[in-house]
Amino acid sequence: MEDPNKLPHPYEPFAGELPxxxxxxxxxxxxxxxxxxxxxxAVAFVLHDLFSFADEGGVSMPPSVPASxxxxxxxxxxxxxxxxxxxxxEVGQNIRTSLSQIVAEELKVPIASITMIMGDTDLVPxxxxxxxxxxxxxxxxxxxxxAATAREVxxxxxxxxxxxxxxxxxxxxxxxxNTATGKKLGxxxxxxxxxxxxxxxxxxxxxxxxDWKVAGKTVLKVNGESFLTGKHQYVSDMKLPGMLYGKxxxxxxxxxxxxxxxxxxxxxxxGVTVVHEGDFVGVAATDPVTARKxxxxxxxxxxxxxxxxxxxxxxxxxxxxxxxxxxxxxxxSKGNIRDGLLAADFTQDxxxxxxxxxxxxxxxxxxxxxxxxxxxxxxTGTQRPFGVQDDLAGxxxxxxxxxxxxxPDTGSGYGGKHSGExxxxxxxxxxxxxxxxxxxxxxxxxxxxxxxxxxxxxxVESGLKADGTITAWKFQNxxxxxxxxxxxxxxxxxxxxxxxxxxxxxxGSYRGLAxxxxxxxxxxxxxxxxxxxxxxxxxxxxxxxxxxxxxxxLELAAKRxxxxxxxxxxxxxxxxACGYEKGGYVATCAEVYVNNDKEVKVVRVTQAFECGAxxxxxHLENQVMGSIVQGLGGALFEAIDFKEGKILNPDLTGYRxxxxxxxxxxxxxxxxxxxxxxxxxxxxxxxxxxxxxxxxILDATGVALTNLPLVPTGSLA
Amino acid sequence: MVLHxxxxxxxxxxxxxxxxxxxxxxxxxxxxxKYGCGEGACGACTVLVNGRPxxxxxxxxxxxxGKEIITIEGLAKNGKxxxxxxxxxxxxxxxxxxxxxxxxxxxxxLLNSNPAPTETAIVNAMNGNICRCGTYPNIVNAIKLASxx
Numbered sequence: 096m097e098d099p100n101k102l103p104h105p106y107e108p109f110a111g112e113l114p115x116x117x118x119x120x121x122x123x124x125x126x127x128x129x130x131x132x133x134x135x136x137a138v139a140f141v142l143h144d145l146f147s148f149a150d151e152g153g154v155s156m157p158p159s160v161p162a163s164x165x166x167x168x169x170x171x172x173x174x175x176x177x178x179x180x181x182x183x184x185e186v187g188q189n190i191r192t193s194l195s196q197i198v199a200e201e202l203k204v205p206i207a208s209i210t211m212i213m214g215d216t217d218l219v220p221x222x223x224x225x226x227x228x229x230x231x232x233x234x235x236x237x238x239x240x241x242a243a244t245a246r247e248v249x250x251x252x253x254x255x256x257x258x259x260x261x262x263x264x265x266x267x268x269x270x271x272x273n274t275a276t277g278k279k280l281g282x283x284x285x286x287x288x289x290x291x292x293x294x295x296x297x298x299x300x301x302x303x304x305x306d307w308k309v310a311g312k313t314v315l316k317v318n319g320e321s322f323l324t325g326k327h328q329y330v331s332d333m334k335l336p337g338m339l340y341g342k343x344x345x346x347x348x349x350x351x352x353x354x355x356x357x358x359x360x361x362x363x364x365x366g367v368t369v370v371h372e373g374d375f376v377g378v379a380a381t382d383p384v385t386a387r388k389x390x391x392x393x394x395x396x397x398x399x400x401x402x403x404x405x406x407x408x409x410x411x412x413x414x415x416x417x418x419x420x421x422x423x424x425x426x427x428s429k430g431n432i433r434d435g436l437l438a439a440d441f442t443q444d445x446x447x448x449x450x451x452x453x454x455x456x457x458x459x460x461x462x463x464x465x466x467x468x469x470x471x472x473x474x475t476g477t478q479r480p481f482g483v484q485d486d487l488a489g490x491x492x493x494x495x496x497x498x499x500x501x502x503p504d505t506g507s508g509y510g511g512k513h514s515g516e517x518x519x520x521x522x523x524x525x526x527x528x529x530x531x532x533x534x535x536x537x538x539x540x541x542x543x544x545x546x547x548x549x550x551x552x553x554x555v556e557s558g559l560k561a562d563g564t565i566t567a568w569k570f571q572n573x574x575x576x577x578x579x580x581x582x583x584x585x586x587x588x589x590x591x592x593x594x595x596x597x598x599x600x601x602x603g604s605y606r607g608l609a610x611x612x613x614x615x616x617x618x619x620x621x622x623x624x625x626x627x628x629x630x631x632x633x634x635x636x637x638x639x640x641x642x643x644x645x646x647x648x649l650e651l652a653a654k655r656x657x658x659x660x661x662x663x664x665x666x667x668x669x670x671x672a673c674g675y676e677k678g679g680y681v682a683t684c685a686e687v688y689v690n691n692d693k694e695v696k697v698v699r700v701t702q703a704f705e706c707g708a709x710x711x712x713x714h715l716e717n718q719v720m721g722s723i724v725q726g727l728g729g730a731l732f733e734a735i736d737f738k739e740g741k742i743l744n745p746d747l748t749g750y751r752x753x754x755x756x757x758x759x760x761x762x763x764x765x766x767x768x769x770x771x772x773x774x775x776x777x778x779x780x781x782x783x784x785x786x787x788x789x790x791x792i793l794d795a796t797g798v799a800l801t802n803l804p805l806v807p808t809g810s811l812a
Numbered sequence: 813m814v815l816h817x818x819x820x821x822x823x824x825x826x827x828x829x830x831x832x833x834x835x836x837x838x839x840x841x842x843x844x845x846k847y848g849c850g851e852g853a854c855g856a857c858t859v860l861v862n863g864r865p866x867x868x869x870x871x872x873x874x875x876x877x878g879k880e881i882i883t884i885e886g887l888a889k890n891g892k893x894x895x896x897x898x899x900x901x902x903x904x905x906x907x908x909x910x911x912x913x914x915x916x917x918x919x920x921x922l923l924n925s926n927p928a929p930t931e932t933a934i935v936n937a938m939n940g941n942i943c944r945c946g947t948y949p950n951i952v953n954a955i956k957l958a959s960x961x
Contacts, residue, residue, distance in 0.1 A: 186908055316906070319906075320901060323916060324888055331843075331847065382839075384826065457911055457943075457944045504909075505908065509944075535847065539850075717945075720950065747853035748851060754948075755948045756935050756939050
């Protein structure tokens with residue numbers, strides 16, 4: 096199995112987003128497992144033993160697996176139904192579908208017989224979280240092996256029961272067929288009455304992508320209808336008997352201190368519970384309208400801190416408070432920058448500014464918490480169910496086994512739902528109220544009390560020969576983060592560093608992490624350099640690139656866009672950009688039109704994307720489309736406005752996100768590399784759009800923009 | 813107060829100034845209609861009131877008393893999906909699908925008044941609905957699939 100941490104583009108977790116111990120296991124008692132799910136056959140996975148069973152093909156329990164400690168991945172019931180257990184969660188990437196395809200492919204069962212059990216800490220093996228485009232390369236690979244292991248054992252069992260040779264048997268559609276005798280047995284019949292637990296075998300024969308019949312094809316969203324009829328229960332839709340609706344008292348600004356609070360009037364309202372623990376004040380009522388009234392009835396006095404950076408001052412603040420890079424942020428150097436600059440015919444210095452932006456998941460944070468006999472169950476929309484389980488255990492000082500976190504398919508995340516604020520708040524109120532409590536954040540709360548993609552300052556200094564050879568590349572990133580920091584171009588002398596700063600706003604992961612900022616700065620600068628030596632943007636990149644996968648997407652995007660085929664008319668401009676992240680390779684061409692009033696319109700976008708062997712072409716295209724459109728918002732107009740610890744645009748009228756009318760004509764072209772392992776697709780596809788548009792505006796007007804967003808008002812200043 | 817919802821008369825006890833969305837979701841357990849912004853800016857809460865797409869999060873329940881309200885739960889008839897739902901099922905445009913109910917209600921309203929809308933008409937009619945996953949071009953395709961040329 097390919098370890099994603101050893102890939103050339105490792106996932107870089109944001110501080111605090113990974114559990115302290117990496118190898119914590121979620122385990123479930125073996126007897127309990129079969130009691131819960133019925134007999135049959137289960138493929139188990141025990142983290143520290145993953146590869147130690149490689150040579151054991153038997154169906155008995157290997158001695159190294161403690162009988163009581165088994166975390167199942169795939170269970171085939173006596174009725175032939177297949178349950179797949181994974182800690183990965185569905186936030187719209189359509190992995191419920193793509194992972195089903197992978198299991199169906201390897202196990203040789205119909206997709207309809209598969210149920211994915213996802214993100215339930217009582218039922219699924221430990222998983223650090225759904226981020227970093229790891230589901231497809233990591234979970235997909237594991238499930239593929241688990242399914243292949245199960246299939247081989249079932250065929251083996253059928254061979255034994257028929258006393259026939261394995262050669263003449265074939266698994267197909269949930270049955271084993273005996274091609275010699277024409278006999279046929281269902282998987283459930285074969286495993287009936289058994290309680291078999293198998294370790295994943297690394298030797299199990301998996302199907303090569305070129306031979307895929309179910310994976311690699313478009314399969315519609317497996318639970319699609321439930322969303323189109325309104326039947327799917329997001330956490331914010333759930334209801335338990337006796338459930339109360341919770342609300343939390345919020346500070347008027349960041350870092351405000353609660354001086355005094357009077358909750359008498361709130362408590363006087365019938366059916367209202369008030370919870371006051373330290374600076375936390377929450378209410379619960381039998382209906383949300385009463386909860387809202389109770390919250391309004393609370394009289395709180397806060398001491399606010401007015402000396403906090405604002406949108407106007409934040410970039411200076413980030414540079415001023417930056418720390419020398421060390422550890423993971425240690426400078427990455429090659430050659431000597433000064434020599435490189437001395438050897439250059441042209442040099443260029445630019446500073447790029449990246450605003451804080453918000454994820455704006457359409458479903459705000461929500462949680463439903465219930466305490467029963469000291470055991471806490473929380474349904475919540477989080478990309479890290481096990482992380483939230485840890486948080487809850489810590490906050491309430493209970494054993495982790497006493498905390499169950501369940502994540503139903505959730506209304507999106509984009510890296511913005513790694514935390515469990517609503518879960519903690521709901522559990523806190525529920526514990527005092529003695530009843531289940533549901534808490535759904537308002538849009539304003541989501542904008543204010545979640546976290547943001549970091550803002551940052553990126554300084555780039557470059558040296559260039561007249562023939563287009565890059566001689567020096569100094570790249571200093573303040574606060575944006577390390578993802579996508581290093582350059583893919585051939586440069587003799589470079590010095591690349593990320594300086595962490597003291598962020599005045601709470602910041603965290605985002606789709607593509609910091610690569611949205613780093614690739615913007617790098618690719619903007621590349622086009623500026625091409626112009627210095629009067630080279631075409633595409634030719635200049637190709638000249639300085641060796642990476643064949645990156646070149647392939649660049650050339651494909653350019654070809655489909657018709658790069659270089661058109662003579663520019665007034666106001667028209669063309670730009671391109673490329674990059675890679677987490678195994679995904681992207682190139683984007685953009686056409687803009689800037690009218691006489693300097694209004695900018697993105698007319699057309701062509702994007703090529705490659706992420707190895709494609710698992711589901713339609714859903715891959717959806718992911719790429721979503722990345723382009725979300726990236727368009729951050730490119731053109733999205734920015735958080737803040738002052739004195741207050742968010743000034745915490746709503747969808749103040750914070751503009753892309754709408755139907757913002758859509759350019761978008762063409763997506765994918766490369767299916769069946770010879771390469773499948774990588775994730777939810778992140779890298781966002782990288783190209785902002786610099787491509789920026790470079791197109793430069794091409795149209797000669798104006799080299801250096802800020803993200805590029806045109807917050809819609810026109811050039 | 814009595815509301816006419818999905819062809820059924822429902823007695824509700826909430827104050828007259830409470831928003832329709834809250835009544836639908838919390839009192840009547842029609843949770844297919846979603847909260848997205850609370851200011852009528854995202855369209856996730858769209859329902860039909862006398863056939864018109866209406867933002868239920870900013871509509872006081874008193875304003876719709878006696879009017880014909882259709883929510884996403886009221887589209888399918890006798891277990892058969894509404895033609896617009898069928899088109900969305902076939903086109904599979906969404907990612908997280910949280911916007912789906914509002915998108916489909918807006919699309920039903922559009923197609924009821926204009927069975928063969930141009931792309932511009934689709935964009936104009938749908939522009940109040942946000943899909944943060946950015947699937948707009950796919951949604952346009954789904955609506956075209958549901959339109960009668």
